[in-house]
Amino acid sequence: MNREPVKSRILPKPHPALSLSRPQVFAHRGGSKLRPENTTIAFDHGLSLGADGLEFDVHLSRDGVVVVHHDSTLERTTDRTGPLAALTADELARVDAAARWDPFRGQGIGVPTLRDVLRRYRDAWLIIELKDNDPELARRTVDEIRAADAADRVALGAFGTRALRAARAYEPSLLTGAGQEETRLALYLSWVYWKVRHPPYDAFQVPEWAGTTRVVSPRFVKYAHDAGVAVQVWTVDEEADMRRLLSWGVNGIISDRPDVAVRVVKHR
Secondary structure, three states, X not given: OOOOOOOXXXXXXXXXXXHOOOOEEEEEOOOOOOOOOOOHHHHHHHHHOOOOEEEEEEEEOXXXXXXXXXXXXXXXXXXXXXXXXXXXXXXXXXXXXXXXXXXXXXXOOOOOEHHHHHHHOOOOEEEEEEOOOOHHHHHHHHHHHHHOOOHHHEEEEEOOHHHHHHHHHHOOOOEEEOOHHHHHHHHHHHHOOOOOOOOOOOEEEEEOEEOOEEOOOHHHHHXXXXXXXXXXXXXXXXXXXXXXXXXXXXXXXXXXXHHHHHHHHHOO
């Protein structure tokens, strides 16, 4: 695989979500209130409900393969314990990733690789969250996106800016979300009506509230759109919250209940 960075970025580039006729629905971890999270059965189900795309998380396995899983440890969602990074990708494929869900446990549902997910869902928008602030995870994730020819339908997100900066330097044309510090700065600037110019990110993938601080508001949405940046809000499961956010002009709802979100968006 080509590991050489691309030298320039196409800027300014409004996020493609800004030109769509309606907001998008993303099944958060596939729709984790409906199926075992971050598994292919969750992803299949979320898309079958009409979601436009999937949001999921990635880590590196012991043998350096990008795998799809939220936690850095295995015990919350699988039949194994300990660090995910202690197992190879083949070993992770054999854990029971539906162990906490009846009737799905014991059906051979393992932790998928990013490569398999990219190949399986060729027509879906994908938000991939880098769970470790690790440049190597970022570069290997980009390698998989390139190999699958999926750059036109993928956005990378992360809390940490080291991973995001590595991804942007390695593949400057790829859509990325704002990191936590970037979002915090943009929020502060929006309070004093100071415009962000040529941001290095394409979307804010944010909660409506961060603790006691309101992040998403009509003013923040307008501020983002004026900068060519989309606003995709997580994790929104209540119909009333969805309707309020949609009335403010957000571009995406990331939900554990894609069944509800799809209905609300289609009939808003």
